[in-house]
Amino acid sequence: MGKKLGFGIIGCGMISKWHAHAIASQKDAVLIGATSASLESAERFAAEYNCKVFPSVEDMLSSEEIDVVCICTPSGLHASMAVMAANAKKHFVVEKPMAITEAQVQDILLACQKNGVKGAVISQLRFSKAVQLVKKAIEDGVLGQLLTGDVSMKYYRSPEYYASAGWRGTWEMDGGGALMNQGIHGIDVLQYLVGPVKMVFGVCKTLTRDIEVEDTASVLLEYQNGAIGTIQGTTSVTPGYPRIITISGTKGTVELTEDTITKWDVEGQEHSALASDKENFASFRNPAGFSLDSHITQIADLIDAIRNDRQPLVDVYEGKKPVDIILAAYRSSQTKMPVFLEQDDAF
Ligand SMILES: NC(=O)c1ccc[n+]([C@@H]2O[C@H](COP(=O)([O-])OP(=O)(O)OC[C@H]3O[C@@H](n4cnc5c(N)ncnc54)[C@H](O)[C@@H]3O)[C@@H](O)[C@H]2O)c1
Known part of the structure; x- marks a missing residue:
């Protein structure tokens, strides 16, 4: 070398x-x-x-x-x-x-x-064994036609966390809150698994924390493949819960709880192919709670x-995808109108 x-x-x-x-x-x-x-x-x-x-x-x-x-x-x-x-x-x-x-x-x-x-x-998150198994199953058509793809991220970040660095919770330096900072991982994995997003309708609010950006958001999605789905993201829920991604198709449903497959209900497959390759980290409660x-x-x-x-x-093209969805959710929340994403072939 x-x-x-x-x-x-x-x-x-x-x-x-x-x-x-x-x-x-x-x-x-x-x-x-x-x-x-x-x-x-x-x-x-x-x-x-x-x-x-x-x-x-x-x-x-x-x-x-x-x-x-x-x-x-x-x-x-x-x-x-x-x-x-x-x-x-x-x-x-x-x-x-x-x-x-x-x-x-x-x-x-x-x-x-x-x-x-x-x-x-x-x-x-894309690289966990569990996400890779689900990705392959979807690509192989194991779930059939995809119908729904949802992510729930009911997290907890304390007021002290936001006070720990001046940039946290600001539009200029954090760029957003429960979605842009904490939720982007789950949003990225959701679109990585279910496919590109076509339409976004978001409601984003600052309900409890003393920050400029949202601490709570619900987002409705329509994917390019016709499936629909939701994103729930918050940093204000006590005590904070693990991220859950649920994907359903005409042949079955899989669910990921953090990095573990917790549901594998698939037609013709007798038992669950449960997989976890990580210790039980808890980034839903602890900002530093994730593996190396x-x-x-x-x-x-x-x-x-x-x-x-x-x-x-x-x-950088892959990195753009979750940011596009989140910015669309913010714009939609401001205008109270759905936002349609451009197909990703501009470059
Ligand atoms: N991958 C993940 O799960 C994950 C987890 C935490 C943070 N992050 C990301 O990492 C980034 C940093 O987060 P953090 O928690 O480490 O923040 P932090 O506040 O702990 O650290 C930020 C560092 O940047 C330095 N800095 C600020 N302005 C600078 C400048 N102009 N030039 C050089 N250095 C400068 C600060 O002095 C500080 O050392 C954020 O974008 C955050 O979203 C990612």
Whole structure:
């Protein structure tokens, strides 16, 4: 093997640790350095993960040692960081949501195209064994014609959580709440399993938390394949409950509770094919309650994509899909009208 890919981490808060561990687990990667808005947090991080501190994002991006950056800043900064990285010819991994406005999403797509760099978007739920089993079953027609696809995300985030960083709960930096921040994972998996969404009708409210963005939302969906469905997302339910995805077709129903298949009622199949490959994490109650596994998988996938000049499994076009649905839900809630999504062939 030649030179390992040099990684840099931008933003040294909570999620940056997942990236540092995921990089450390790769044979073909080395963490070169980190940078953050506060020099102190970058220094603490660098000491813990044995890397250097870059005084600024610009310094990191101009370093020849850096091939890939992990963007772990507040969501409202993802697009500007990703565009800067792409213009500096660096590949990137951006945390979810990849961006928080349509214009920002387009800026990222164009910057990747123009500069020929790979962009991966973290969407960790797609990679669980249970989700992959359900995906294959749906693709193989095991459920028949799909009829409904629903996700329930009745989560709990405390007022202290929102107060823990100034950007949380703001339109400018969080870009949304129960849907854009906490719910995006479930929404992404729902559309990944059931298929592209055609129509969105949302009701989004701030019922209990002292934040700008929604803490509670219900969304009606129509999929391009004709199925219909719902998204329920909240961060205000006590004590908070696991995410449940239920998909029904003419031949049966499957249900996923977090990363476990809890229902497999399929015509002609006698017993349940229940699957779980995870410890019982509890991100529905605890913001840090999720495994490292999928960050490891996604960073390994990006390295392979770079080495073999292919698109990452969750590239920027895939990362756009849940953001489109969520922005449509917000627009619909404001206008009290359904929003029809464009078919995803604009690029
Ligand atoms: N994949 C997941 O499940 C998951 C979980 C948590 C957070 N996230 C995402 O990760 C991102 C960060 O969340 P967090 O909880 O780690 O936030 P955090 O507040 O703990 O950390 C954010 C970090 O970004 C730094 N920062 C802010 N402005 C910066 C700038 N201009 N330049 C460089 N650094 C800057 C801050 O100093 C801080 O260190 C968010 O987009 C969030 O949605 C994803």
